[in-house]
Each structure stands twice: as structure tokens, then as C-alpha cells.
Amino acid sequence: MRSSRTVLAVALLGMVLSGCNDTVALTPGSDEPALAQIVDGWTSCAKEAPRAGEMIMEASPPAVNEPAIGRIDPAFTPVTAVICGREIRPGPNGGQEQIATERHAREITPLLTALRLPSEQAGGEIACTLDMVIPPWLALVDDRGRWLRPHIPTDSCGKPRAEVIAASAGPHWTTVDTRTIRQIESAAAEAAGCAQQWTDLVGVETRNGRPGPVSPAIPPAAGPLRLCVYEVPASLQDGEKPAGDFVYGGPLPTERQTGVLRALSNRRAVVDCATPATRFAVLRPIDGTGPDRYVELDGCRRFLVAPATGGAQLGQGDDALAALLGPV
Incomplete structure (x- = not known):
């Protein structure tokens, strides 16, 4: 102290x-x-x-x-x-x-x-x-x-x-x-291992010019992922940096992680959509290795794979992916 x-x-x-x-x-x-x-x-x-x-x-x-x-x-x-x-x-x-x-x-x-x-x-x-x-x-x-x-x-x-x-x-x-x-940080966010607030990188990247499509060159997660879900206040949804407040999260169960990674590897064309997300998920490797992944849970349902070295890539999700990212 x-x-x-x-x-x-x-x-x-x-x-x-x-x-x-x-x-x-x-x-x-x-x-x-x-x-x-x-x-x-x-x-x-x-x-x-x-x-x-x-x-x-x-x-x-x-x-x-x-x-x-x-x-x-x-x-x-x-x-x-x-x-x-x-x-x-x-x-x-x-x-x-x-x-x-x-x-x-x-x-x-x-x-x-x-x-x-x-x-x-x-x-x-x-x-x-x-x-x-x-x-x-x-x-x-x-x-x-x-x-x-x-x-x-x-x-x-x-x-x-x-x-x-x-x-x-x-x-x-x-x-x-x-x-x-x-x-600054709720007890629930602390227990989940998540930050109290986070910025929706899908919204940030798409406002600054759409990233390229997801590439098979991006490796899959090497270890367990942590799920953190955030809700964006209505006043920030159309802003340059839509920041959300923690809703729920925790380590992603193994069986769900398999389905999530499969959904994130699809080659579906990204829809032409401008509806801001009210909720988004952040998937981060618990051991710190591998890219972060952002998923819009409503709105346009897009996702973003963001390697630490840069070169974020955009993909198209769906209702099934959002369902896999429900409360853990």
C-alpha cells in the first residue's frame, strides 16, 4: 500500500x-x-x-x-x-x-x-x-x-x-x-477479466475505410479465448470511436470456441450496411498470443480480425455467430 x-x-x-x-x-x-x-x-x-x-x-x-x-x-x-x-x-x-x-x-x-x-x-x-x-x-x-x-x-x-x-x-x-x-471497473468486469470499457474496432475501421476481407493467412487461435461483451450508449453509436460499457464475459467454453472460430473463417461477402451496433463482442487470447477478434452482435453483424502487427481484416457474421457469443 x-x-x-x-x-x-x-x-x-x-x-x-x-x-x-x-x-x-x-x-x-x-x-x-x-x-x-x-x-x-x-x-x-x-x-x-x-x-x-x-x-x-x-x-x-x-x-x-x-x-x-x-x-x-x-x-x-x-x-x-x-x-x-x-x-x-x-x-x-x-x-x-x-x-x-x-x-x-x-x-x-x-x-x-x-x-x-x-x-x-x-x-x-x-x-x-x-x-x-x-x-x-x-x-x-x-x-x-x-x-x-x-x-x-x-x-x-x-x-x-x-x-x-x-x-x-x-x-x-x-x-x-x-x-x-x-x-472505474465493476466487480463483474474484474471477475470476467475484462476492461470496464472498450471501443468497437469494427465501427472505427469501417468509418476510416473498409478493411480487406479475412485472409486464410491469419492463424486460428492457439489457445483459449476470453469473451468480453460491451453495450454502446445510443449517444455514441454514430461517433468516430463508439465506446461500450461491459455487460458480460469470461473464458469462452471450448465447445463454443470451436464453433466461433469456424464462423469467423467464412468467406461470406460483407453486406453493404451502415446500421451501428448496439452491442459488440471482443475475443482476446488469454495467453496473449494471436489476433483480437471483434464481432457486432446486432446491426450489420460484421466481424473484424485484428492482428497485433496491423492489417485488420473484415468479415460477415450472422445470427448463429451472435448466438454463440451469448453469456458464458
Whole structure:
């Protein structure tokens, strides 16, 4: 289990989870941050930062009344640091869920010292990596309940300075609140060994130009297949990437797999059809060897054989094939 002492350090080093549209106040005529806006009455992450940790597109407008980030006012004496964020954890009945978290730390002197360092100038001879690192939603609170969002100084690569990362691992971070945001993976999907969501590659490939017909050069499955069936919401059925939600699945019984592979090897001409599927099946080799197979369970009843090396090929299924791909 991840230690609470390293929560901020992990957040600083992790890949981007939240948008980078926070407002940073700048000193007039300078690239240096101005003093951070001090706000009266800290309440909670749920109220002050309800979207912290959410994937936000750059074009998204900043949150209403979001205080400007900046340098810590010398007259402001923080006594508590607060991190608002999100993480994924096992659900109470299986599967996974996304939760919002609020964590506090009071032993923050080294962190404050690091936060008061200047940012380094960009450039120089140091080679920079391409990974994007976005600081977490961090607030500092004084003994009167006032709070501000400190500017996190960066190195010459534009990433949080090493001193901040090191200091952030020192305090003991206490979780004071959690709330469930959404389900990431249901218990049923986890038990079946299937992802909670998947994209209908038949729909994607046919929208981008019909693939060639299925070729005998594509080898049959060398081992057992896993069946995962998804339902596409009506709002996404005509989209460029029709994504479906898990309905049922599990290892495909051997007797059914024989019939499915036989049906997928037919040379039937693909019908001229544009009816989107509401349900589709994904057949994946359990041992990871061999192509993935996608089957429309209604609509045009097409199927797609998709080798890992590329060159997906399209075929025509029927009601009998769809029946073989019922609940396992």
C-alpha cells in the first residue's frame, strides 16, 4: 500500500491528471509570480477544489472564483498544508472506483522552505525528459483559517524543483476526507477479466475505410479465448470511436470456441450496411498470443480480425455467430 508520507511526492512525479489552466498571478513587468491571493475561511476540498485531480482539457475555462496562485506572502504564516486530489482504489464489493481525497500535514517547515525557492531559468545543458509533470492541487492554511495556493518553483526543465519533491516526502499526510466520484471497473468486469470499457474496432475501421476481407493467412487461435461483451450508449453509436460499457464475459467454453472460430473463417461477402451496433463482442487470447477478434452482435453483424502487427481484416457474421457469443 502506498505510504501517506509520499503522497505529495508521487503526485508531483506522476503523469498529468489535472488541467494546467490554474491562474498564476505575475508581478507587473516580470515573469516572477506575484503574491498569492489570500482567501478567508478554508472549508474543504469538496467545496474549494471539487475538480482537483480531474482530467481537464486545456481549453476548459478555469473554475469560478479560483484564487490566483503565487508566492507566499511573508506576513502569511502557514500551519497546515492541504492536498486535494483523486486516486483509484478497490471498490467495497470488488472492482475499482475513483475517489476524491483531502490530506493534511502540519510538519511543513522543510516544505515551506522549498516552496520559497525561485524557479530556475529554462535552458542550459541539462537534458530534459518529455514527460509532463503537473503539481497537485496544494493549499496552505494559517491558524486563522485563511488559505492560499502557493506557486511551486520549477527547475530548468519546467518541472517541480528537486528540493520541493524531497521536502514533500517528509511530512506525515493524514487523510481527513474521501468521497466516491465514479466506478472505474465493476466487480463483474474484474471477475470476467475484462476492461470496464472498450471501443468497437469494427465501427472505427469501417468509418476510416473498409478493411480487406479475412485472409486464410491469419492463424486460428492457439489457445483459449476470453469473451468480453460491451453495450454502446445510443449517444455514441454514430461517433468516430463508439465506446461500450461491459455487460458480460469470461473464458469462452471450448465447445463454443470451436464453433466461433469456424464462423469467423467464412468467406461470406460483407453486406453493404451502415446500421451501428448496439452491442459488440471482443475475443482476446488469454495467453496473449494471436489476433483480437471483434464481432457486432446486432446491426450489420460484421466481424473484424485484428492482428497485433496491423492489417485488420473484415468479415460477415450472422445470427448463429451472435448466438454463440451469448453469456458464458
